[in-house]
Amino acid sequence: xxxxxxxxxxxxxxxxxxxxxxxxxxxxxxxxxxxxxxxxxxxxxxxxxxxxxxxxxxxxxxxxxxxxxxx
Numbered sequence: 040x041x042x043x044x045x046x047x048x049x050x051x052x053x054x055x056x057x058x059x060x061x062x063x064x065x066x067x068x069x070x071x072x073x074x075x076x077x078x079x080x081x082x083x084x085x086x087x088x089x090x091x092x093x094x095x096x097x098x099x100x101x102x103x104x105x106x107x108x109x110x
Contacts, residue, residue: 047079047088056081069096 044050052070060066060081070077070088076096079088091099 043087043089044077045087046085047077047083048085050077050088052077054079054081054084 050070050072052072054068054070056066056068064081066081068079068081070079074092075090076093077088077090078096078099080086
């Protein structure tokens with residue numbers, strides 16, 4: 040089981056979010072580093088981050104796309 044990192048601000052990574060989110064802070068951000076992909080809530084940069092393997096991240100994205108398409 041993957042354990043969340045309690046304070047995402049300690050990670051020495053560059054966080055990215057979708058360009059579609061504009062200046063809003065109500066989205067999910069991702070960062071890549073140390074062989075992991077990290078996910079956090081942009082509203083809470085010092086909150087928890089979920090580390091995933093690259094394969095786990097791809098699976099996450101695919102499930103979001105599938106759920107978002109109504110399938």
